[in-house]
Amino acid sequence: MDSQKASASVTPLPMCEWLSTERAEDHLVAWSESREWRQHEFRRDVLSLIASLSATPYSRWALCLEDNYSFAVALLAVIYSGKKPVLPGHFRPAVLAEQQSEFDALITDLPLSPGCPVLRFPIAPQAALNVLPQWPQDVSVILFTSGSTGKPQRIVKPIFCLELESRWLGTLWGTEFADARFAATVAPHHMYGLSFAFMLPLSLGLPFATTSVKYHEQLHSLAAAHPLVFISSPAFLERLDPALNTPKLRQVFSAGGPLKHDAARLVEQTCGDLPTEIYGTTETGIIAFRQQHQPEAVWTLFGDIAFSPRPDGNTSLISPLLSPSGTFMLSDEIKMLPSDPRHFELLGRKDRIVKIAEQRVSLTEIEQRLCHLDLLSEASVLTVQKRGRVYVAAVLVLSRSGEQFIDSQGQAALLDNLRQTLRSWISPVALPRYWRIVPVIPLNQQGKRSAAELQEMFL
Template sequence: MTLPMCKWLSAERSEDHLVAWNESREWRQHEFRRDVLSLLAGLRRTSHSRWALCLEDNYSFAVALLAVIYSGKTPVLPGHFRPAVLAEQRCEFDALITDLPLSPDCPVLRFPLALQETLTVLPPWPQDASVILFTSGSTGKPQKIVKPVSCLELESQWLGTRWGTEFAGVRFAATVAPHHMYGLSFAFMLPLSLGLPFATTSIKYHEQLHSLASVHSLVFISSPAFLERLDPALNMPKLRHVFSAGGPLKHAAVRLVEQTCGDVPTEIYGTTETGVIAFRQQYQPEQAWTLFGDIVFSLSPDGNTSLISPLVSPSGCFTLSDNIRMLPADPRHFELLGRKDRIVKIAEQRVSLTEIEQRLCQLDLLSEASVLTVEKRGRVYVAAVLVLSRSGEQLLDAQGQAALLNNLRQSLRSWVSPVALPRYWRIVPAIPLNQQGKRSAAELQEMFL
């Protein structure tokens, strides 16, 4: 049912096959092949081997990814296009392809391309092709992950086998970009493997989704951050299928998606390192997760959960950072109990950032909090980013920020040691999220520069 990447541009798909679209135009197979060949000609004139892809347009991303792989070079997906993040990851790439006004300290190829020369024949597909990604950075500095294309293709086979028969005649639209693992797997690999068209522009507003769904039958790839804020007043046409990943959906959000989009969303559990692990549909609150077929969990004596999966390269094994409870009656089903504590050492004391965050979120003055560490003059401190509740806003207006923060410190003293009390505080309207709906560690850190 799915085609491997090496056949996406082959004659197995007709010249008129629809590859991608937006509200103003469509891209067909013959254009896709032509554009990849054109970029290939440009890449062949360079000696750079690692190309960072910073492209907002999803069709341009598809062209660039295939061209870089066909040229025998390595695509690097930075995950974030913020200059500070790119500067931090500069040692991981030699050159950059972009459609944004970025000026990194490296050679740049800019879309739309103005290349005159083109090739007529694709070179052989490199059998050991791989893609470099980075973890989301939601709990720390993003980590580099080398993902073999063969693992991405196997994952697409699993997804196509599980859901492909339901997708006849659909188009894919997404709020998530293909620069992170979830977007790469579901908004890029899956539609191209199945030969289904994808939207070239990421969905940012509910009105965009409504406009597309009014014309096309859609599979929608999204995250809790977007789905939990759907407006039921939009009278959305029924979507064919809704996927969500980046964190568990609250059951109230599941009901909202069902009411608004006509589908109980399929939640995906996975990581950048492992690819997909499990899925669920919450017909009941906190419904258990189901492992994908070839994945096995193993419980360690220390309480950690490891998985064995053919999607994990090269070891096939990975230790999860989440607490897992297997259902006694069925080892293929489990419950997610939240992330393991984020433990840091400050002044030789073990400090749980997770505990501080949980204690803050229990206070009436706050509706949300994010706790992290910052380094100042060679020392590490705890910092907190806060979203106030209605009562917190009233206290701030009436008595000022100093009184508010003093109240929070006094409340925390009952629970945590003095060294664990946040030294730096920021009050924000909302915790910053990345396109995957996860907390953006880079933006949180920048608040304390």
């Protein structure tokens, strides 16, 4: 019997105690389909990497690791060494080059050459320390926003905020997690993956999968072998195969954007339970949750969080997860229920207004108009700069009707049809000047649209 049995009844451990003797030597930390990692190996590997890091003069270490166990080892070793962990979020060379000033050296298990010193996994074992160094005061990690609506922004996230999140989540769902294992489609380099696929299982003493789930068949295989908590996103869940009935999952979480009701029901049909959707941001951490028992179900705020409407129509968030101010102005349009301010509707983003030729242009409106057309199944609208001027651009995924239209009349006729239709709703300056037709909209590791890849289409 694994030593984490009935761990849901145990208070989540803070990060500074994950390697303590509170957990047995044979406690299961992580697993893959071919092997398992126990507490004594976890502690040994962290101590060995601390020895390697301590021999270097570099203070800011970027973590670019595909293997989740290696990530856990690296993050703890960097913190115990008194260094600063930086989570770039993207492993694309262009993004790393753009963020080069944020780190001094890199730890990776990938063939990356970012122009700075690199420690590569697997790292040759060092003469490990016998005792862990003292846990530093005021520990934090550097993250970056997903970049789904622009250039990723740097965020300093104190560890105590992540630990508080884990306590809230454990209080709400800890009994459902008992004896389960965690698997995820999202990586721990962004806020959602860090909180749910990394902090939560390690805080509760539950094992996590070392590799990300990429296909429904992988999920099916894992769920057949173990009780599973699954951390995912709409990009994965909306593409589940209804013919492949997965053994009932203990819990399914989704974040990165609201799930369509049909997709929520598909998860219920395929995985045995409605997914719990999480609303939050990198800056704020978790804010609210919902399950769509009916279409467009309202959201419920987590316990110690509140909204404060502003005279300008915006909404301020008040949360102990915000440091140091405790307040944050949301970029989303919130409609609180008059009868219960702890429940609300999420109406979409407000911050996609750009100025073109001195006119205010809503990229969201253009995108929504396109998505409602029969010729298209999906669209992403952005701005591009050409010869010093800003233009609207659109990336399109055709519906079956759109494919038939192109086959019979050609792409030029299709784009002309789209322009003429849009003229009924938007001003000429807001009409997309540049168009790209693609099989799918590119997504980042968190299942959000990749602004970098979308921009690259128009270079």
